[in-house]
Amino acid sequence: MPRQPVYEQIITDVIASVQxxxxxxxxxxxxxxxxxxxxxxxxxxxxxxxxxxxERGWIEVHQGKGSFVAPKPPA
Structure with missing residues (x-):
């Protein structure tokens, strides 16, 4: 099975951590x-x-401040 691209792995990991x-x-x-x-x-x-x-609503990116988990991430 081919390895998941890095960006997809990060998306999967962040969503799993939020959930x-x-x-x-x-x-x-x-x-x-x-x-x-x-x-x-x-x-x-x-x-x-x-x-x-x-774009999917999981995080909010604030220029110069960083990325934060959205106040109301998707269910």
């Missing part, structure tokens, strides 16, 4: 640099994952 309660609404996600290190990936797939999570 399990490990990440609460308003919680700050790790920085792009920290996620690069955690996933051993460049910033490009990290930014893509964050953009998709933002």
């Amino acid at each position: 399990s309660g490990a990440l609460r609404p308003g919680a700050k996600l790790p920085s792009i640099a920290e996620l690069c290190e955690q996933y051993r990936a460049s910033a490009t797939p990290i930014r893509l994952a964050l953009r998709i999570l933002d």
